[in-house]
Amino acid sequence: MKRDLIGIEDLREEEIRAILERAMVYKRMRNENRMSSELRGKTVALVFEKPSTRTRVSFEAGIHEMGGRPIFLSSQELQLSRGETIADTARTLSRYVHCIIARVSSHPNLVELAKYSSVPVINALSPLQHPCQTLADLLTIQEYKRKLEGLKICWVGDGNNVCNSLMLACAMLGIHFSLACPKGYEPREEILGEAKTKAEAKGSGLEIHHDPRLAVEGADVVYTDVFVSMGMEGERERRLLDFKGFQVNSELLSHAKGDVIFMHCLPAHRGEEVTDEVMDGPRSVVFDQAENRLHAQKAVLAMLLG
Numbered sequence: 001m002k003r004d005l006i007g008i009e010d011l012r013e014e015e016i017r018a019i020l021e022r023a024m025v026y027k028r029m030r031n032e033n034r035m036s037s038e039l040r041g042k043t044v045a046l047v048f049e050k051p052s053t054r055t056r057v058s059f060e061a062g063i064h065e066m067g068g069r070p071i072f073l074s075s076q077e078l079q080l081s082r083g084e085t086i087a088d089t090a091r092t093l094s095r096y097v098h099c100i101i102a103r104v105s106s107h108p109n110l111v112e113l114a115k116y117s118s119v120p121v122i123n124a125l126s127p128l129q130h131p132c133q134t135l136a137d138l139l140t141i142q143e144y145k146r147k148l149e150g151l152k153i154c155w156v157g158d159g160n161n162v163c164n165s166l167m168l169a170c171a172m173l174g175i176h177f178s179l180a181c182p183k184g185y186e187p188r189e190e191i192l193g194e195a196k197t198k199a200e201a202k203g204s205g206l207e208i209h210h211d212p213r214l215a216v217e218g219a220d221v222v223y224t225d226v227f228v229s230m231g232m233e234g235e236r237e238r239r240l241l242d243f244k245g246f247q248v249n250s251e252l253l254s255h256a257k258g259d260v261i262f263m264h265c266l267p268a269h270r271g272e273e274v275t276d277e278v279m280d281g282p283r284s285v286v287f288d289q290a291e292n293r294l295h296a297q298k299a300v301l302a303m304l305l306g
């Protein structure tokens with residue numbers, strides 16, 4: 001049976017831990033200039049409906065380094081753009097490639113793609129989740145904090161796709177998750193419900209605040225993302241007003257633990273959700289996070305295609 005990675009909850013807790021361990025091995029190997037070859041003879045399609053720097057390049061480089069061949073396909077260049085159905089596209093691509101990595105504007109379309117594909121489908125960002133980002137984030141946190149369980153991660157900003165995947169993973173792994181967002185920008189009800197159930201089962205804390213200072217108190221990690229995600233450009237003015245007071249700056253960070261790390265999935269809109277001072281400051285680990293996409297995704301590919 002092929003396996004997909006659509007939401008982070010598609011992985012069991014022990015699989016997440018195994019991916020992180022494997023990712024560390026890939027990282028060490030790469031630093032020693034040793035490459036793996038698990039994808040030799042394998043072709044992977046990257047179907048992207050939205051722009052990308054990190055996800056695209058880290059997947060393409062990673063697949064290449066594992067001996068495989070990536071094929072980047074902008075959805076505009078596929079017959080999808082002329083009305084071919086998702087189901088027919090999935091069935092066709094499955095005859096050529098060993099895996100489909102997709103960045104989509106509609107989460108149900110990704111589910112449809114996975115349903116009709118006979119090869120694994122990996123979510124490279126949908127409006128609902130960004131599981132590959134979460135795996136790289138956990139890897140980064142583990143590297144800096146030497147553990148995961150018992151930590152407190154504080155999300156400041158929009159309860160969006162990146163937040164959803166991270167919140168679910170924290171619930172699964174015994175990490176306390178505290179979120180600060182303006183009223184009306186909480187994560188979607190069904191995701192929040194699922195996270196609460198998982199958090200209760202594991203004993204992880206899960207708090208929603210509307211005051212960022214309260215939320216960051218005692219945090220080991222402070223994380224933010226853009227206030228205006230891709231596809232929401234029409235809401236830009238409204239959002240920038242609503243998110244006033246939710247910027248991560250040095251003052252806000254001073255309410256967290258002294259050894260707090262600052263994280264951002266990137267791309268950042270400097271001056272909006274985060275200041276230059278924080279982005280470029282000593283607490284920021286954002287480029288380690290970006291690098292870790294490469295190692296974490298190699299581990300995902302090895303698991304799904306191995």
Ligand code: CP
Nearest residue numbers: 052053054055265266
């Ligand atoms: N963090 C992230 O997914 O970045 P890209 O949009 O550049 O891929």
Ligand code: NVA
Nearest residue numbers: 160225229230266267
């Ligand atoms: N929340 C952002 C993440 C970009 C990587 C977006 O969806 O645009």
